[in-house]
Amino acid sequence: MKRYTLSRKERIKSKKLFDTIYSQNNLIVSKDQKVKAVFIIENQTENIPVKVTEAVSKKTGNAVWRNRVKRLLRESYRVNKFLLVDKCLERNISLAVVFSPYFLNQKRNPILQLSDVLPGMLDVINKIRSSI
RNA sequence: GGUGCAAGUCGGGCAGUUGCGUUGCCAAAUGCUUUGGUAGCGAGGAAAGUCCGAACUCCAUAGAACAGGAUGCCGGGUAACACCCGGGAGUUGUUUUGAGCAAUCUAACAAUUACGGAUAGUGCCACAGAAAAUAUACCGCCCGCCUUUGGUGGGUAAGGGUGAAAUGGCAGGGUAAGAGCCUACCGCUUUGGAAGUAAUUUCAGAGGUCUGAAAGGAUUAUUCUCUUUAAUGAGGAUAACAAGGUAAACCCCAUCCGGAGAAAGGUCAAAUAGGAAAGUCUUUCCGGUAAAACGGAACAGAGUUGUUCGCUUUGAAUGGCUUUCGGGUAGACUGAUUAAGAUUUGGUGUAAACCAUAUUCUAGAUAAAUAACUGCCGUCCCUUUUUAGGGAUUACAGAAUUCGGCUUACAGACUUGCAUUCCAA
RNA sequence: CGGGGUGUAGCGCAGCCCGGUUAGCGCGCUUCGUUCGGGACGAAGAGGUCGGGAGUUCGAAUCUCCCCACCCCGA
Numbered sequence: 040m041k042r043y044t045l046s047r048k049e050r051i052k053s054k055k056l057f058d059t060i061y062s063q064n065n066l067i068v069s070k071d072q073k074v075k076a077v078f079i080i081e082n083q084t085e086n087i088p089v090k091v092t093e094a095v096s097k098k099t100g101n102a103v104w105r106n107r108v109k110r111l112l113r114e115s116y117r118v119n120k121f122l123l124v125d126k127c128l129e130r131n132i133s134l135a136v137v138f139s140p141y142f143l144n145q146k147r148n149p150i151l152q153l154s155d156v157l158p159g160m161l162d163v164i165n166k167i168r169s170s171i
Numbered sequence: 172g173g174u175g176c177a178a179g180u181c182g183g184g185c186a187g188u189u190g191c192g193u194u195g196c197c198a199a200a201u202g203c204u205u206u207g208g209u210a211g212c213g214a215g216g217a218a219a220g221u222c223c224g225a226a227c228u229c230c231a232u233a234g235a236a237c238a239g240g241a242u243g244c245c246g247g248g249u250a251a252c253a254c255c256c257g258g259g260a261g262u263u264g265u266u267u268u269g270a271g272c273a274a275u276c277u278a279a280c281a282a283u284u285a286c287g288g289a290u291a292g293u294g295c296c297a298c299a300g301a302a303a304a305u306a307u308a309c310c311g312c313c314c315g316c317c318u319u320u321g322g323u324g325g326g327u328a329a330g331g332g333u334g335a336a337a338u339g340g341c342a343g344g345g346u347a348a349g350a351g352c353c354u355a356c357c358g359c360u361u362u363g364g365a366a367g368u369a370a371u372u373u374c375a376g377a378g379g380u381c382u383g384a385a386a387g388g389a390u391u392a393u394u395c396u397c398u399u400u401a402a403u404g405a406g407g408a409u410a411a412c413a414a415g416g417u418a419a420a421c422c423c424c425a426u427c428c429g430g431a432g433a434a435a436g437g438u439c440a441a442a443u444a445g446g447a448a449a450g451u452c453u454u455u456c457c458g459g460u461a462a463a464a465c466g467g468a469a470c471a472g473a474g475u476u477g478u479u480c481g482c483u484u485u486g487a488a489u490g491g492c493u494u495u496c497g498g499g500u501a502g503a504c505u506g507a508u509u510a511a512g513a514u515u516u517g518g519u520g521u522a523a524a525c526c527a528u529a530u531u532c533u534a535g536a537u538a539a540a541u542a543a544c545u546g547c548c549g550u551c552c553c554u555u556u557u558u559a560g561g562g563a564u565u566a567c568a569g570a571a572u573u574c575g576g577c578u579u580a581c582a583g584a585c586u587u588g589c590a591u592u593c594c595a596a
Numbered sequence: 597c598g599g600g601g602u603g604u605a606g607c608g609c610a611g612c613c614c615g616g617u618u619a620g621c622g623c624g625c626u627u628c629g630u631u632c633g634g635g636a637c638g639a640a641g642a643g644g645u646c647g648g649g650a651g652u653u654c655g656a657a658u659c660u661c662c663c664c665a666c667c668c669c670g671a
Binding site: 220221222285294295296297298334335336416417420421431432433434435571572578579580 | 654662
């Protein structure tokens with residue numbers, strides 16, 4: 040299996056799963072306060088160990104900016120996803136995570152780069168690993 | 172060459188690595204599908220706002236009207252239009268041409284216009300002003316009378332004053348003073364001719380009378396009918412200078428409009444609950460009967476009793492189970508991208524546009540793909556005298572059923588036209 | 597994707613339909629009085645691009661058109 044892929048099956052797509060994730064409310068914020076994550080842990084083992092998606096509030100910016108944030112979050116997860124996947128396969132559990140920007144909006148950060156998001160994402164992933 | 176304005180076109184390019192969506196082909200596992208390989212394609216001029224018009228789908232519907240809404244000079248284009256093109260008229264501005272002492276008028280050019288009707292009716296017009304629309308007279312001007320620095324009765328609407336707006340303008344005649352009272356010119360209304368598809372333009376003619384509170388009447392002009400040899404006479408019709416503004420006030424007139432919207436609509440359809448139909452089960456055994464009824468024994472439940480035996484009683488109803496059917500939720504698929512399509516060439520037309528011909532480069536996602544990085548070129552910014560170095564990859568902005576428009580946002584580049592006179596020849 | 601509403605003083609609201617005279621009301625704010633002082637009370641006062649831009653009109657917060665921001669509803 041390749042390391043740096045992110046196919047459609049690893050995305051969260053149903054409204055029920057969103058509801059259960061947000062009702063549990065396990066919130067983790069990164070050290071630089073740019074990325075936050077909400078997740079749940081399930082004991083059932085499925086074919087897909089980790090399911091991910093990203094959510095951006097409508098008030099933070101216009102459609103172009105929001106799309107860019109989502110793509111950068113997805114890219115930074117794609118590069119580092121093996122950290123979570125290996126751990127979950129080891130422990131035989133499954134995970135569902137929603138990533139969101141925390142202290143970011145279009146007025147303060149009109150132009151975003153990958154380097155703005157990547158350290159926050161790494162920090163969040165490490166926190167999730169340690170909390171499993 | 173530069174600058175400004177207007178109109179139009181474009182909205183970074185090439186190569187590589189990784190990744191995502193989709194379509195075709197191949198291979199493997201499999202046969203619902205999944206995985207891998209390979210090839211093609213993968214945001215815009217506004218995709219935005221959701222302001223109009225349609226396609227498409229479902230519902231309703233004999234036809235028409237009312238209500239409500241939209242549009243509103245004329246002609247053309249279009250599937251349709253609050254759109255586009257051409258023409259007309261109005262308004263504003265500029266300079267020039269012409270007229271004039273001047274105000275101003277005329278012509279050309281440019282910009283602009285939600286540009287039907289104010290004589291169908293109703294409403295409103297603050298303050299000021301005599302008076303704001305049925306009319307009317309403050310200061311004036313003129314005449315008569317009187318108790319003469321004035322008062323009073325009448326005439327007048329030229330002048331002053333108010334206001335955004337004051338009952339055609341201006342000049343001359345006329346008058347007691349005045350007035351379309353009369354005349355010329357301009358304007359306005361109307362009749363006829365010509366040009367034009369039409370809006371409209373142009374030419375010629377007529378029109379400002381008297382009386383009356385008004386309706387109307389008289390008179391004059393044009394015309395029709397009857398009568399008379401004819402003149403004429405009788406009757407009828409039309410006209411005889413306005414009625415200030417406001418319809419983005421109500422309204423009237425003409426034309427158009429059934430409603431809801433892809434969360435429309437269609438197909439498949441789990442679990443649970445409920446509906447309908449069919450089948451099956453009715454504790455077991457023996458006797459008995461055509462089949463039942465019925466009798467006996469065992470079994471189970473209930474009652475009686477301190478407990479057991481025993482006794483009594485119950486064991487077919489709003490029942491259980493199975494299957495099928497239809498509605499249909501979650502969910503999945505579809506609608507969904509070849510279309511009033513784009514481009515080339517030719518023709519018609521002033522143009523918008525239409526016709527013919529040829530080619531076909533093709534986003535199709537659905538918790539929603541179109542991304543990240545590297546190199547070169549291009550562009551921009553900063554530092555520097557230059558070489559060079561560093562930074563940015565840009566503005567506005569992200570398809571969601573699809574088209575035609577409108578509106579709004581926009582870094583920079585290019586083309587065309589006009590203006591300007593700054594620089595050079 | 598479709599539909600509806602709001603914007604007026606520091607805050608909460610009238611006025612808009614049906615255009616006009618000084619754009620008002622309550623709380624708050626400033627000054628003065630009252631009190632030993634404060635509160636309460638009384639008197640006076642300041643504070644408004646009526647969300648922005650065009651248009652109609654003699655005249656627009658109000659009528660019409662175009663933008664901006666915010667809020668609500670529909671499975």
